[in-house]
Amino acid sequence: MEKVLFGDNQFFAVNHLSDEKSRAQSIRFKDDASIIRVLDQAISLGIDTFMCTTHDRIANICDHIRKNPADYNGFKIYPCMPYAHKYANAVTELGIVGTIKQYVPGNIFGTFAKGGLAYLNKDFIKLMQLLIDAEMKMFAGIQTPVIFIQNVLVDMILGLKMYRVFAEFDAYIRKKYNSEPGYITMNMPALLDALNSVGIENPIICSSINKIGFRMSGGKEMYEKYLKEREFRPIAMQVLAAGALRPKEAIEYLGQFPKIESVLFGASSKPHIQETKSLIESCL
Amino acid sequence: MxxxxxxxxxxxxxxxxxxxxxxxxxxxxxxxxxxxxxxxxxxxxxxxxxxxxxxxxxxxxxxxxxxxxxxxxxxxxxxxxxxxxxxxxxxxxxxxxxxxxxxxxxxxxxxxxxxxxxxxxNHFIGTFRELKRLLSQNVLGEVFHFSGESYGPVVTKEKGGTWRSNPEEGGGCLYDYASHVINLIQEIIGRPEKIDGALLKSFYSKGVEDAVYSLLRLDNGLSGTLLVNWSDETYRKMSTSLTVQGKNGKIICDATEVKIYLKKAVPSEKLEKGWTIKYITDLALPVGFYLRxxxxxxxxxxxxxxxxxxxxxxxxxxxxxxxxxxxxxxxxxxxxxx
Missing domain, CATH: 3.40.50.720 (NAD(P)-binding Rossmann-like Domain)
Known part of the structure; x- marks a missing residue:
């Protein structure tokens, strides 16, 4: 993995510090061209990996990349699935079965020729694979060397102690997509223990890592211990603690953990991207 | 255990x-x-x-x-x-x-x-706790208006549906979304005792309301507005806020920020004249396990x-x-x- 991963929260009105700022972002990135412009600036500064959620609008960005292969030679996307709000809003409105019906491609009764939902009942793994394929469709023809599950889902499976689901995800991503599976979490120490318990060794784990312990559940000390002593491939996110920290002190803090392979960050202006990228490269 | x-x-x-x-x-x-x-x-x-x-x-x-x-x-x-x-x-x-x-x-x-x-x-979100504390410290002086609002994208097209579209079963925006705001108003500002006006509007849902607009009068004599709409797709997810206005300024509070504007400083709270913003990063309640x-x-x-x-x-x-x-x-x- 490269040291610098460019994120997408700024494009989709995700701002953990301010609902107001998040609306301002949604106005600024109203059309896809404005997203592509910032992405191109990041590329011009030497950033080649875009880590993004499987938001509907990413499909348009992927179309653009496919249509202009010369401009995106060597460009990689790390998809993060699913875009949780899409499903969460659907579950509120349609219930769980209704949501599956809406999002599993094709007619679910056709997909499982024998007995439809009754068959599905016995084969959750098949359902998971169908949903992964549905989410991955938009990335056809684009390099996706690492494929992540979003923290909402990772942490839900973790809390429910359904660790075997991780093993199934891991195996499917490797087999079907020839990619490395990754996990985003707000509970890194507990997740690493869980993954190890089902035989997943040295996993890629993306979690909040920052000086003030923001969204580091299990506690900052535990995170630091795991970063120093355990075997895994950490990606640091929320390094600025949603803006509470200044970039320099935030990234210097990461420097004490040589194990951190990459830093995920998002920014909307070229100078900002440049500044953060240089800091990461000098500290990591 | x-x-x-x-x-x-x-x-x-x-x-x-x-x-x-x-x-x-x-x-x-x-x-x-x-x-x-x-x-x-x-x-x-x-x-x-x-x-x-x-x-x-x-x-x-x-x-x-x-x-x-x-x-x-x-x-x-x-x-x-x-x-x-x-x-x-x-x-x-x-x-x-x-x-x-x-x-x-x-x-x-x-x-x-x-x-x-x-x-x-919402009562376990640090910002709303801080709002309650600030009001109890009387930083706004005499309070004369409040507004409780919530917007989000639950029902954004016409569709029949689940128990949530049946008013007899507790579906609808009033029960689902507005209940949160009413409860916040009730526990942070004062208990609503009288309704001075109420509009329940349906845009997409059949049988239940998609929006609630109401004028509330509280037990402490204060009056204000309740504005809730679950069919607003300009919001990525449910966004709830309370605004309280007093003679010494106003406070706007949501899940991420407490924005305080004061006409006169309140030194006991280290609040200066003008705007002060407090962020959730400083106010969040620490937890051992995080989900959502x-x-x-x-x-x-x-x-x-x-x-x-x-x-x-x-x-x-x-x-x-x-x-x-x-x-x-x-x-x-x-x-x-x-």
Missing amino acids: IKGAITGLGKMGISHAAILGAHPEVEMVAVCDASSLVLNAFNKFSSVKTYTDFEKMVESEKPEFVVIATPTKYHYPMVKYALERGVHVFCEKPFTLTASQGEELTELANQKGLVNQVGFH GEEYSAQIDYFVDCISNGRKSEYNTFEQAAYTDKVIEMIVNHSKTN
């Missing part, structure tokens, strides 16, 4: 199950739901027992507490059944379909000395803590939730009679 069980494995129930599963003092012994799909997932991937009958689950497993996250119409009989058997109860919101049912359950829980809590999770927001874990931690320490709960009691249901009834009645 405290033995707990859950009934109703929708979005909230599954989320509670995960949070309880990760809680170091809780042993999740069983889950209950009507859907075989969800139960089979539990059978296949986890070690908790599964039930389709709530009463049978309580009888066989004898949990010390239950979490009830079923559709609202089942809350009353299930909560009552659990309380009668000496089981502590955490119930999802809205509490019950009528305020009188909620009042009955409040009395029963208090009589039995059982911990009772309802899932109005600190507040969801913090409310469960608090509930479990009340049980293990024999503490009487102060946040989100049945009494408070029943009062919110009463205000909902007042709004419905006002909109019907005018």
Whole structure:
């Protein structure tokens, strides 16, 4: 993995510090061209990996990349699935079965020729694979060397102690997509223990890592211990603690953990991207 | 370890199950739901027992507490059944379909000395706690207006549907979204006692309202507005805010920020004249396990803590939730009679 991963929260009105700022972002990135412009600036500064959620609008960005292969030679996307709000809003409105019906491609009764939902009942793994394929469709023809599950889902499976689901995800991503599976979490120490318990060794784990312990559940000390002593491939996110920290002190803090392979960050202006990228490269 | 069980494995129930599963003092012994799909997932991937009958689950497993996250119409009989058997109860919101049912359950829980809590999770967000504290310190001076608002993209096209589209079963924006805002107003600013105006509007839903606009008068004499719309797709997710205006300025509070504007500084609070912004990064309640927001874990931690320490709960009691249901009834009645 490269040291610098460019994120997408700024494009989709995700701002953990301010609902107001998040609306301002949604106005600024109203059309896809404005997203592509910032992405191109990041590329011009030497950033080649875009880590993004499987938001509907990413499909348009992927179309653009496919249509202009010369401009995106060597460009990689790390998809993060699913875009949780899409499903969460659907579950509120349609219930769980209704949501599956809406999002599993094709007619679910056709997909499982024998007995439809009754068959599905016995084969959750098949359902998971169908949903992964549905989410991955938009990335056809684009390099996706690492494929992540979003923290909402990772942490839900973790809390429910359904660790075997991780093993199934891991195996499917490797087999079907020839990619490395990754996990985003707000509970890194507990997740690493869980993954190890089902035989997943040295996993890629993306979690909040920052000086003030923001969204580091299990506690900052535990995170630091795991970063120093355990075997895994950490990606640091929320390094600025949603803006509470200044970039320099935030990234210097990461420097004490040589194990951190990459830093995920998002920014909307070229100078900002440049500044953060240089800091990461000098500290990591 | 405290033995707990859950009934109703929708979005909230599954989320509670995960949070309880990760809680170091809780042993999740069983889950209950009507859907075989969800139960089979539990059978296949986890070690908790599964039930389709709530009463049978309580009888066989004898949990010390239950979490009830079923559709609202089942809350009353299930909560009552659990309380009668000496089981502590955490119930999802809205509490019950009528305020009188909620009042009955409040009395029963208090009589039995059982911990009772309802899932109005906003009270476990640090910013709203800070707003309440600032108001109690009287930083705004005499208060003359409030506004409680919530917007989000739940129903954004025409579609029939689930129990949520049936007003008799606690569906609709008033029960689902507005209940949160009413409860916040009630516990942070003052209890609504009179409805001066109420509009329930449907844009896309059939049978239930998609928006609620109401004028509320509180027990402390203050009046203000309730503005709620769950069909607003300009919001990525549910966004709730309270604004309070006083003679010395105003405070706008949401889940991420407390924005304070003061005409005169309040040195005791280290608040200067003009704008001061306080962020959730400094105010969030620390939790051991995070899923979807600190507040969801913090409310469960608090509930479990009340049980293990024999503490009487102060946040989100049945009494408070029943009062919110009463205000909902007042709004419905006002909109019907005018």
